[in-house]
Amino acid sequence: xxxxxxxxxxxxxxxxxxxxxxxxxxxxxxxxxxxxxxxxxxxxxxxxxxxxxxxxxxxxxxxxxxxxxxxxxxxxxxxxxxxxxxxxxxxxxxxxxxxxxxxxxxxxxxxxxxxxxxxxxxxxxxxxxxxxxxxxxxxxxxxxxxxxxx
Amino acid sequence: xxxxxxxxxxxxxxxxxxxxxxxxxxxxxxxxxxxxxxxxxxxxxxxxxxxxxxxxxxxxxxxxxxxxxxxxxxxxxxxxxxxxxxxxxxxxxxxxxxxxxxxxxxxxxxxxxxxxxxxxxxxxxxxxxxxxxxxxxxxxxxxxxxxxxxxxxxxxxxxxxxxxxxxxxxxxxxxxxxxxxxxxxxxxxxxxxxxxxxxxxxxxxxxxxxxxxxxxxxxxxxxxxxxxxxxxxxxxxxxxxxxxxxxxxxxxxxxxxxxxxxxxxxxxxxxxxxxxxxxxxxxxxxxxxxxxxxxxxxxxxxxxxxxxxxxxxxxxxxxxxxxxxxxxxxxxxxxxxxxxxxxxxxxxxxxxxxxxxxxxxxxxxxxxxxxxxxxxxxxxxxxxxxxxxxxxxxxxxxxxxxxxxxxxxxxxxxxxxxxxxxxxxxxxxxxxxx
Numbered sequence: 074x075x076x077x078x079x080x081x082x083x084x085x086x087x088x089x090x091x092x093x094x095x096x097x098x099x100x101x102x103x104x105x106x107x108x109x110x111x112x113x114x115x116x117x118x119x120x121x122x123x124x125x126x127x128x129x130x131x132x133x134x135x136x137x138x139x140x141x142x143x144x145x146x147x148x149x150x151x152x153x154x155x156x157x158x159x160x161x162x163x164x165x166x167x168x169x170x171x172x173x174x175x176x177x178x179x180x181x182x183x184x185x186x187x188x189x190x191x192x193x194x195x196x197x198x199x200x201x202x203x204x205x206x207x208x209x210x211x212x213x214x215x216x217x218x219x220x221x222x223x
Numbered sequence: 224x225x226x227x228x229x230x231x232x233x234x235x236x237x238x239x240x241x242x243x244x245x246x247x248x249x250x251x252x253x254x255x256x257x258x259x260x261x262x263x264x265x266x267x268x269x270x271x272x273x274x275x276x277x278x279x280x281x282x283x284x285x286x287x288x289x290x291x292x293x294x295x296x297x298x299x300x301x302x303x304x305x306x307x308x309x310x311x312x313x314x315x316x317x318x319x320x321x322x323x324x325x326x327x328x329x330x331x332x333x334x335x336x337x338x339x340x341x342x343x344x345x346x347x348x349x350x351x352x353x354x355x356x357x358x359x360x361x362x363x364x365x366x367x368x369x370x371x372x373x374x375x376x377x378x379x380x381x382x383x384x385x386x387x388x389x390x391x392x393x394x395x396x397x398x399x400x401x402x403x404x405x406x407x408x409x410x411x412x413x414x415x416x417x418x419x420x421x422x423x424x425x426x427x428x429x430x431x432x433x434x435x436x437x438x439x440x441x442x443x444x445x446x447x448x449x450x451x452x453x454x455x456x457x458x459x460x461x462x463x464x465x466x467x468x469x470x471x472x473x474x475x476x477x478x479x480x481x482x483x484x485x486x487x488x489x490x491x492x493x494x495x496x497x498x499x500x501x502x503x504x505x506x507x508x509x510x511x512x513x514x515x516x517x518x519x520x521x522x523x524x525x526x527x528x529x530x531x532x533x534x535x536x537x538x539x540x541x542x543x544x545x546x547x548x549x550x551x552x553x554x555x556x557x558x559x560x561x562x563x564x565x566x567x568x569x570x571x572x573x574x575x576x577x578x579x580x581x582x583x584x585x586x587x588x589x590x591x592x593x594x595x596x597x598x599x600x601x602x603x604x605x606x607x608x609x610x611x612x613x614x615x616x617x618x619x620x621x622x623x624x625x626x627x628x629x630x631x632x633x634x635x636x637x638x639x640x641x642x643x644x645x646x647x648x649x650x651x652x653x654x655x656x657x
Contacts, residue, residue, distance in 0.1 A: 140289075
């Protein structure tokens with residue numbers, strides 16, 4: 074019996090070693106819907122949550138955007154510079170050709186005016202203090218002030 | 224040793240064997256490829272990409288910048304379109320596979336399209352197609368003339384990629400200027416315009432005389448096929464004498480319609496559509512998108528679709544094949560050479576530039592696939608052909624990828640060239656098997 078257990082033990086080690094090899098992105102993608110629920114990180118700040126919900130798809134998790142399509146948020150004066158201009162981009166959206174870090178972009182960003190002042194302040198604070206950016210926070214009062222002008 | 228122990232050992236042995244047989248042999252040190260007369264020796268690492276057994280690659284040129292489409296002349300010279308302006312002309316005078324002469328011209332022309340027709344070079348900007356005469360054995364062409372101009376200015380999908388038939392016509396892609404013809408572009412919940420005015424001069428393929436200078440879209444263009452969101456990848460299939468293209472499917476089903484589509488559905492849908500195109504076809508954009516899992520053209524949410532309703536999309540022409548969403552097919556090449564094994568003849572190579580909007584899943588694409596075809600019909604499963612371009616196991620964001628395949632060309636000897644849009648590496652892929 075001990076031998077059998079030993080064999081089963083070895084077998085399970087081998088099975089584990091054989092187990093799922095690292096998935097290569099180059100493999101043929103699965104056709105089926107994996108339907109895994111995204112993990113909710115309770116510790117994540119409101120700003121990070123708003124970013125993931127609204128911004129991440131285009132501007133990417135690393136804030137580097139997508140060359141030629143969606144501009145980076147990392148290392149650009151558009152994000153770390155004038156707060157009023159930045160708040161205005163979220164409230165009014167943006168269209169037309171702009172240059173960011175030497176690259177031309179000409180796409181459409183929708184208005185996010187439906188977000189609350191606190192949410193806009195939080196997400197702008199998040200992008201101004203992440204991806205290597207080190208700019209000051211944006212307050213809900215500053216968002217409200219720009220909103221009242223437009 | 225009793226019976227159970229014996230069975231146990233056999234089991235362990237067979238698992239070891241099966242383990243070995245599932246190891247991806249591209250990760251092992253492959254035996255050196257044999258020398259083949261007329262072909263340069265492949266680079267030991269194939270320039271950083273993985274290829275099927277018997278194939279090898281040499282890096283022809285590197286760090287050219289952000290390269291888009293590529294074409295080979297019948298003497299082996301290469302011409303490559305630069306996204307930020309200019310056309311690179313490459314020549315390998317020593318026949319070692321490396322371009323020892325590298326020149327750049329037409330620096331003011333930004334864009335994607337490049338091809339050769341009746342011995343002349345054609346290249347496009349975002350609004351115009353030019354012809355450059357190629358003379359004798361000169362690498363650099365003569366002065367250009369405009370063949371078609373005045374395409375609409377647009378921010379998105381402005382690549383004027385093109386191909387030629389055998390009757391003197393050029394077919395030019397004019398992409399849609401939006402994602403889904405919404406009243407408020409890329410805005411959650413904004414309905415689609417109906418009719419969509421963007422279909423009048425965009426979102427289709429226009430035909431022109433390939434050899435008459437000074438044409439404009441409005442005066443000379445023939446709308447050949449419509450309802451195509453953006454077909455950067457297009458090629459003339461010599462086996463059927465017909466046009467094929469691959470559409471970039473729409474984006475952001477979940478982001479724009481969160482109560483109708485889950486994030487997971489938005490990752491896989493809609494398909495990238497491989498289109499067989501006859502004159503007058505309408506493939507349904509912006510009203511329809513394709514679900515490759517159910518093989519249905521579905522009504523878009525901007526027009527009342529719920530992910531199930533087909534509605535007016537029953538009228539839209541279906542693709543011959545749908546690929547998983549967002550992989551960004553950026554070039555198509557029907558292989559007509561004799562160098563590769565027989566199965567590749569008349570099949571399609573497709574350069575998938577790679578996705579940006581499959582978050583929260585990892586990105587996909589970033590490879591060149593092969594679709595086995597005969598007489599314009601798909602005759603087998605598509606398969607990755609050249610892969611490993613990003614130099615990463617998992618791509619989270621496109622900016623992380625070291626290389627992204629964007630352009631394909633067939634050399635006069637049947638070699639396959641691939642152009643990269645990140646750093647400007649150019650590969651020549653060759654077959655060394657018997």
